[in-house]
Amino acid sequence: MDVKQLKALVTVAEVGSVTRAAELLHLVQPAVTRQIRTLEEELGVSLFQRTRQGMRPTEAGEILVDRARRALNELERARAEVQPRPGEVTGIVTLGLLESTSDLLAEPLVSAVGVAHPGVELRLLTAYSGHLQQWLDDGDLDLSLLYNLDSSPSLNARPLVRERLWAVAPTAAGLRADRPVPFAEVAARPLVMPASGHALRTLIDGAAARSGVAMDITVQTNSLRVQKQLVLAGHGWTILPGVGIADDVANGALSAAPLSEPDVWRSIVLGTPRYGRVPPAVEIVARELTRLIDSAASHGRWPSARLHTPDGPGADA
Template identity: 30%
Template sequence: MDIRAMRYFVAIVDHGSLTRAAEVVCVAQPALSQQLAALEEEFGVPLVHRGAKGVRPTEAGKTLYRHIRNILRQVEIAGADVRVAGSEISGNVAIGLPTTAAAAFGMPLMRAVRQRYPQVRLQLFESMSGYISELLNQNRLDFAILFRDTASRAVEPEPLASEPLYLIGTPPGRTTRSATIALKALDGIPLVLPSGSQGLREVVERSFAKAGIALNVVADLDSLPFLLAAAREGLACTVLPASSLGESPGAEGDGAGDGDGDGKGDAEGGIGRRLILPELRRTLSLCWPRALPRSNAAEAVAEILREIVAVRIAQGGSLAPPPSPAAPAGR
């Protein structure tokens, strides 16, 4: 199996069609079919299911696909590093950003990279953290910003900052206006939250369980606009950091974006927000896939992100230095 055969197989799986894959890699379909047959003969197992609607990988094919993606990515990184050795940093850098992180850091990152490293081509993937984690585990990203502080066999996190979580919306029956709310007061109230694969959901579940209170999730919404809309319309409350409301640096302190101390922000049309006490915190980490070498370009872009986060911490707002290793996660 050579590099060309690897690229052919990736194209077949990515496009789910021999015809489309042949067009993409600029080879005749019969030749592509022969390459696929040769691979199956080499490994002694079927690599794809063939059907009227195209092809899809078998379990063996999925395993081979993962390994090939890793190999091709390492070949790309090696080539980029060799070409730029002793010269200007260049190459592609693929980064995953959850929606809230993209809003806070996306544009500052793009500006700084364009200014310092004009030969670096950024690929930014914005989505909920669960999907970003999948891309990271598949080694399709150079690194990602994720809200997690625990390592795994596939991912090595580098904590950058932490931020407190707020109750967004007004709990049923609550008439007093306050900048804070006790965690115990959230016992059983209707909540909309990201699904269980998201880092924020894990923090909330862990904190509610530790406090011995009921978590009443009425809908799983992997969409920041939907979470905010549900809170705005009074359908249910949600739990988010202040940065999700478009908080500007220095806005934190009284728990209110409008500065009157009543816990009601103005950045999202007056959605009430209350700091949960004792504090629930989530950790913002730069996450590296262990299976991939770090290219010079990726390291350079990561350093810019570290600088941007450090500036945000210095300016105030919701970001703070990450907790020490001894501090309990999510607190």
């Protein structure tokens, strides 16, 4: 089993065609077919099945493709780290960002790292906290923003910031940052909610239970952007973290107010694996990300956010 065979395996799985894979790998089709067949003979299993839709991995093939992809990524990362320019940190860093934070953090982070450390290649993935935590556990991320998570046997969780959840409505509702709105009042409105199972939905359901009210949910979605679009279209109110609606409120597209009775907070942490060495490039990205979050919270660009301090309001992560 060699690198060329693994590249052929992963490429065929991704494009579903030996012909297309050969084009991408700059090989002739028989060479790719031979590499796949050699792998199958070595392992004693079939790795692909041919269907009308193209080449599809078998169950064994899916397992090997997953492992091969990670192996190839690690080789690529190692090559970047061991071939630095003099005095320059190099490497590939894969960072997970919560979807709600991407508008605030993604571009400034890319700019900051690009200017100060051009040898560091950033790869950004956005998703919900549960997905990001799984990817971090699986080794697909080097570090990730997560929320309401404590350190675990496999992960370190460094608390960064604590933020309040907000009621979000069309501008005609006239919600204001200086006038918190009781949860019961929000629950009585038609609501566009995160889908069940989403960690944010768990927070909201907990607030509903504490306030003793039932929510009038009209639609559920797994997309923050769809939540906001449906509110804009008049399908109801929603509940989101302040960072996810800061720009929309600032430009007058939506109105929002912090939730009260009860207040609902979430804690943002920086998750990193407990095991293995931390490459210098990962340390750099973690430092730049933390600096950006500190700046955003300190200068009011992250609504109702409080920086974590060991004995302060962010301590109960």
